[in-house]
Amino acid sequence: MSSNILFSFLGNEDITEKLAIKLNASVGQVLFRKFPDGESYVRILSDIKDKNVVLICTLHQPNDKFISLYFFSKTAKSLGVKTVCLVAPYLSYMRQDKIFHPGEGVTSKYFGELVSEFFDGIVTIDPHLHRVRSLSSVYSIPNMVLHAAQEISKWIELNVSDPVLIGPDEESKNWVSLVAKNANAPFIILNKTRYGDRKVKIELPDLEMYNDKTPVLVDDIISTARTMIEVVENLKDTKMKAAIVIGIHAIFAGNAYQKLIDSGVGSIVTCNTIPHPTNEINISDELGKGIQQLLQKLN
Known part of the structure; x- marks a missing residue:
């Protein structure tokens, strides 16, 4: 039985199924929803203890997803996973990689620091790396940059x-x-x-x-x-x-x-x-x- 288990964030079900077949991995059950006041709720329904957990979540419209990603990763770690990784086919917050105007922040760096705090690794496709040498200069966790x-x-x-x-x-x-x-x-x-x-x-x-x-x-x-x-x-x-x-x-x-x-x-x-x-x-x-x-x- 595979020690890898994939989870799909809402809207990523199709590519998650394709990946599960290629990796001979199971697809776990997770509940993402919001309370009436807009707060996010995450419940992992599958047994993930001692497994490599991979969350598939492409990151367009990232602000609507970020807190759920954080809750998922922290919850997974509390349940005793081996590793928890993010697969973001599209990786957001890569364009603002320098200060163009006074008063701006380098938000690609800030976002990378945040994600690196609660995921153990990240996989993405063709991130916007035109002014930085590698994703490792933005993310401090192991990463795989793939190309289409x-x-x-x-x-x-x-x-x-x-x-x-x-x-x-x-x-x-x-x-x-x-x-x-x-x-x-x-x-x-x-x-x-x-x-x-x-x-x-x-x-x-x-x-x-x-x-x-x-x-x-x-x-x-x-x-x-x-x-x-x-x-x-x-x-x-x-x-x-x-x-x-x-x-x-x-x-x-x-x-x-x-x-x-x-x-x-x-x-x-x-x-x-x-x-x-x-x-x-x-x-x-x-x-x-x-x-x-x-x-x-x-x-």
């Missing part, structure tokens, strides 16, 4: 004829180039100027040599979708086919998803790090390998 590039490349090879990959800015170059290499496709990187959370300006190079190809826009996080919308609208002035948008993390804040559809995009595809109707790329294989490696480290 290989699965994205496979999807492109199977579903797109004559693709040219387009990265929206210089920050995307390293991993867009990797996706392109694995998919045996050319790539270009655009120049982006950001004027705020919802306003960007994109400069397209001469794309005439790619007129017979399908543009595949690839980014790690689609939040307001302003970057993708701007690129799609600029591509309308070329002779290229309708663009395909691929994102790892489908946040789609507010009505961003509808706005992206309305921009004239050909199709929208995301990884299943955040549950969304566009989830066509399954990254549970990578997560499963990462969980196994993390538990080996801890045991």
Whole structure:
């Protein structure tokens, strides 16, 4: 009988089931709910003594989840677990990794310190590490940083004829180039100027040599979708086919998803790090390998 037991936070049931099959692990029963006054309640119903407990909880909208994560971990430890780990396919609070304006705090560091206090390890997919070297500089617990590039490349090879990959800015170059290499496709990187959370300006190079190809826009996080919308609208002035948008993390804040559809995009595809109707790329294989490696480290 496996000494590993997985638990799903609300909304993470599908990927938890996939991981349980890959890891030959059971899925535990836990009750998450709120009292009428909004306080959080957690009750672990499964026997977890001396087991490796893994909680699957992707962290979009983290403020609504954080106290429940804390209660879960503390409760699990009080019940005599061997280890308790967090699998956060999408990891929040990674963008504010430096002080941009006087009076700000480095909230990625603060959040990392908090999580590190009550989990023994963490697994995630493509966190926003553009200005820090590694997740270990933010989290003091053992961690596994996994990547969706290989699965994205496979999807492109199977579903797109004559693709040219387009990265929206210089920050995307390293991993867009990797996706392109694995998919045996050319790539270009655009120049982006950001004027705020919802306003960007994109400069397209001469794309005439790619007129017979399908543009595949690839980014790690689609939040307001302003970057993708701007690129799609600029591509309308070329002779290229309708663009395909691929994102790892489908946040789609507010009505961003509808706005992206309305921009004239050909199709929208995301990884299943955040549950969304566009989830066509399954990254549970990578997560499963990462969980196994993390538990080996801890045991």
